[in-house]
Amino acid sequence: MLNSQEFEDKKRQNTEQRRAMIKRWAEYVRTHDDREWSRQQNRLIDSQLQSANDMAATDDTDPVRFAAARDRLRNR
Numbered sequence: 001m002l003n004s005q006e007f008e009d010k011k012r013q014n015t016e017q018r019r020a021m022i023k024r025w026a027e028y029v030r031t032h033d034d035r036e037w038s039r040q041q042n043r044l045i046d047s048q049l050q051s052a053n054d055m056a057a058t059d060d061t062d063p064v065r066f067a068a069a070r071d072r073l074r075n076r
Helices: 004-031 034-057 063-074
Strands: none
Touching: none
16 A cells, blocks of 8 residues: 555656656647548547447456456556
């Protein structure tokens, strides 16, 4: 379990990472054609929807199992 200082450090780091990602994305959008990044976003969204449909089709929608799998991937 995190103490309060560790929690604040992780929170700060998370915020910094998110801001950096937003800046990278804004730069990308400014420097690339609308059609290009729009097509990429469509592919990403379509793949997420496909994954959700695949999980629903196999009845693999237990949020506890999903969170456990997510946490295993994060801890690699």
